[in-house]
Amino acid sequence: MSFCFNDANVAKIEALKKRYPSAQALSLPCLWMVQYQEGYISLDAIDVIAEVTDTPAMEIYRVATFYTMFHLEPTTQKRVLVCKTLSCKLCGSDAVLEQLKKHDVLVEHVECLGSCGTAPVMQIDDVNYENLTPTKVDAIVEGLR
Amino acid sequence: MREVAIVSRKFAVENSHTLSVAQAHGAYKTLEKLHTLAPLEIIEIIKESGLRGKGGGGAPAGAKWALMPQESERPSFVVINCDESEPGTFKDRQIITKDPHLLIEGILITCYAVKAKHAYVYIRGEYAQYQDVLQGAVDEAYVAGILGEVDVTLHRGAGAYICGEKSALLESLEGKRGHPRLKPKQPEPEWYFGNPTLVNNVETIASVPFIMEHGAAAYRAYGTEKSPGTLLFAMSGHVEKPGVYEAEFGVSMMDYINHYGGGMKNGKKLKAVIPGGASTGVMTAAEADNVQLDYESLRSMGLSLGTGGMIVMDEDTCMVSVLKNLLEFYHEESCGQCTPCREGTGWVDKLVGKILDKRGSSEDIDKLLEVAETMNGKTICVFAPAVSAVIVSFLSRFRDEFEAAL
Ligand SMILES: Cc1cc2nc3c(=O)[nH]c(=O)nc-3n(C[C@H](O)[C@H](O)[C@H](O)COP(=O)(O)O)c2cc1C
Ligand code: SF4
Ligand code: FES
Numbered sequence: 171m172s173f174c175f176n177d178a179n180v181a182k183i184e185a186l187k188k189r190y191p192s193a194q195a196l197s198l199p200c201l202w203m204v205q206y207q208e209g210y211i212s213l214d215a216i217d218v219i220a221e222v223t224d225t226p227a228m229e230i231y232r233v234a235t236f237y238t239m240f241h242l243e244p245t246t247q248k249r250v251l252v253c254k255t256l257s258c259k260l261c262g263s264d265a266v267l268e269q270l271k272k273h274d275v276l277v278e279h280v281e282c283l284g285s286c287g288t289a290p291v292m293q294i295d296d297v298n299y300e301n302l303t304p305t306k307v308d309a310i311v312e313g314l315r
Numbered sequence: 316m317r318e319v320a321i322v323s324r325k326f327a328v329e330n331s332h333t334l335s336v337a338q339a340h341g342a343y344k345t346l347e348k349l350h351t352l353a354p355l356e357i358i359e360i361i362k363e364s365g366l367r368g369k370g371g372g373g374a375p376a377g378a379k380w381a382l383m384p385q386e387s388e389r390p391s392f393v394v395i396n397c398d399e400s401e402p403g404t405f406k407d408r409q410i411i412t413k414d415p416h417l418l419i420e421g422i423l424i425t426c427y428a429v430k431a432k433h434a435y436v437y438i439r440g441e442y443a444q445y446q447d448v449l450q451g452a453v454d455e456a457y458v459a460g461i462l463g464e465v466d467v468t469l470h471r472g473a474g475a476y477i478c479g480e481k482s483a484l485l486e487s488l489e490g491k492r493g494h495p496r497l498k499p500k501q502p503e504p505e506w507y508f509g510n511p512t513l514v515n516n517v518e519t520i521a522s523v524p525f526i527m528e529h530g531a532a533a534y535r536a537y538g539t540e541k542s543p544g545t546l547l548f549a550m551s552g553h554v555e556k557p558g559v560y561e562a563e564f565g566v567s568m569m570d571y572i573n574h575y576g577g578g579m580k581n582g583k584k585l586k587a588v589i590p591g592g593a594s595t596g597v598m599t600a601a602e603a604d605n606v607q608l609d610y611e612s613l614r615s616m617g618l619s620l621g622t623g624g625m626i627v628m629d630e631d632t633c634m635v636s637v638l639k640n641l642l643e644f645y646h647e648e649s650c651g652q653c654t655p656c657r658e659g660t661g662w663v664d665k666l667v668g669k670i671l672d673k674r675g676s677s678e679d680i681d682k683l684l685e686v687a688e689t690m691n692g693k694t695i696c697v698f699a700p701a702v703s704a705v706i707v708s709f710l711s712r713f714r715d716e717f718e719a720a721l
Contacts, residue, residue: 189433189468191390191508197490198473223490236492237473239440251441255402256593256640257551257626281476281644282402282593283441286551286624287558296443 173214179203183222193224197233201240210244238280247276248314251293254279257286262302266290269304273311316566316574319537321525321545322518323561326413332448334455337416343461345420345527349427354385357428361523363531365543370396370479370516371592371621373542373610382504383429383513392512393426393434394488394505395520398472398479400439401592402644403624406547406559407517411438412445414521415452419467421520424527426465429513433466436517437484440473476648480696481505481514483650494652495696518547538564542609542620552627553580564609571608572627583629587713591621593641594701596708597634618708634713635720638706639667645702656699659690663706675721684710 175183182203186196200222204215211234220227234240241249250270254263270277270292285291288300292307299310325331325340334342349357362377383391395418399407410418422434438446450469456462470488472478478487482496485507504511522544526534535543542564548571549559555577562571568588572578579585585600590608596618598606606612613620628637642664651657666683669675683706691703710717 189466191510192489194490195470195488195508198471198487201473202471225490229491233490233492237440237475239474254640255644256589256637257403257557259640260552260626260628260632280441280474281647282400282404284399284405284408284439286403286405286626287549289551289557293441298444 173204173208173212173218175203175218176207179207193222196223197225197230198237201230201234201237205240208244210241212242245276247274248294248311249278250275250311251278251280251283253281253283253285253289253291253293255282255286257282258290261289263290265304266292266302266307269307270311273308275311275314316570317563319545319563320561321534321537322410322414322417322521322547323559324414325417326409331413332415332452334416334452334459337414337452342416343420345524346423346461348527349424354428354430357424357527360526360531361428364526364534365531365541366519366522366526366534367542367544367610368516369518369522369546369622371401371594371619373620376515376519378502379515380425380429380513382502383431384504384511385430387430387511389510390433391429391431391504392507392510393422393429393431394481394485394507394512394514395422395434395436395517396479396481396484396514397436397438397442397517398476398484399442399517400476400479401594401622401624402641403551403589403592403626404549404622405551405624406549406622408442408445409547409559410517410521411442411449415449416456417521417524418449418517419452419456419462421523422467423461423465424523425513425515425520431513432464433468435488436467436469437478437488438469438471439478440471443471446471475650476644477650477696477698480698483696484514485512492650494650495698497695539607539609539611541611546608546623548608548623548625550576550625550627552625553583553629553632554578554627555580562608565607565612568603568606568608568625572603572625576627579627579629581629583631585627586630586632587628587634587637589626589628590618590623592624593626593644594705595619595621596705597637597712598708599712617704634709634716635667635671638709639664639671641705642667642702645698645705649698653694653699655690655693656702659686659699660702662686663690663702670717670720673720677718677721679721680710680714680717
């Protein structure tokens, strides 16, 4: 299956090229565009990004695998990022993790999400859910469907 | 405690992220004055103000600005560090959502002073929802003609703590892995694709408009001689009212925690505080009772002020599991370039895990300190030395708990 940026993304890429001294700087923005467009980053997409950024495909692959938020495999489950770092741990992230086991979601343990003052926290589709309790977790996850 | 709001002045104003409300409350007022001054005069004012970098290191901002060339064949750039990944830190997020125009105003002053025409704001990938607010403000500023001569581009990271380190951030902004660079021997600017570049934290730049409007002395009226001004200190963990509250440097830590944090959660006793983000070490309750919140006071205890994000722990907290939690973080986030760091963070995590599971021996404590020693001073960036100092701070203060777990 080959990959193509959609028209909106093609336009975005053209606009972004003017904002950086070198096309290589577009590797992260392009990886994000692919992920939002397709749900994950395929090897075909990496070849296309390599062309756009005038960078060897291997280098784009190295970049894609360095950053934890890029996914190189598709999934049908909803991804739920749960912070397991100290402030969340002190404020009950273990109970959040326990509760999530009861749901059909893909739980990813992540490091501090910058919501330490409203811990514990999880992130779904780029939105933080803060001050969680097991009851709140149920309501939020059930509301996803 | 003396109330002060330099960076947080508009935080309580409803819709202050929109241009009209921000302008009604004084945003962009300094831009007229800006052009009556020469760039070097502005750098002089920043130097006089004593403004220090608020991303964790506390380096004098004016001296760093002065490293940027005033004459250059290559374009100069300004890069704003909004990677904010240090555990316990959630202040820059307040600025970009509650008063993004303050940051943009600061960026315009900074760009004028260091003769840059383009600024990038590097935002951690997990802050997409907050990035949208800042992008909205940037868009409004373009429409109003406030931006245009100077460009501001937001650049999203993708989950890597190390990209907060300034040279790793620039590598990432160049489209590469976020690997820190070797430090030059003499002071010089940073380089973005070989172009001279200034990197500052969001809060540092958001402090600049106040200094422009009221002068260096007005800024120095707050804080201490060596740590002038204010910081968006923060609290999380076992306090009644966690959050971000601006205060001047030099206030007593316990006054801050009691005044803004409403004291300990559920009336428990304090056991320990991590003063300014995970990498700043740990102190006992007795030490917390006597410490002031400024760079020098923390330094004199062998700790650091960091970002001012305090993590507060009560009497029921197990210090072995706290250290284990932090070491998991470091093991996960080491960029992997240097062997002492890549391997060391794994070893220390395993050793503390063994002690936590009650499978440890006193030799494991010695080994833990030994490995920590090998991580200090032998790496490209200060990530590994910071991990080493964290371990030492726990063992020098709570060794009995580690021994009791054997
Ligand atoms: C491991 C590591 C992580 C860092 N993370 C951040 C960060 O998230 N945000 C930040 O502003 N500075 C961070 N810094 C500090 C930056 O390297 C740099 O000193 C700072 O952005 C400079 O701006 P300032 O002088 O205005 O503080 C980090 C440093 C290290 C060593
Ligand atoms: S000390 Fe650690 S984080 Fe820093 S460059 Fe070396 S391996 Fe990377
Ligand atoms: S520790 Fe969980 S958000 Fe910071």
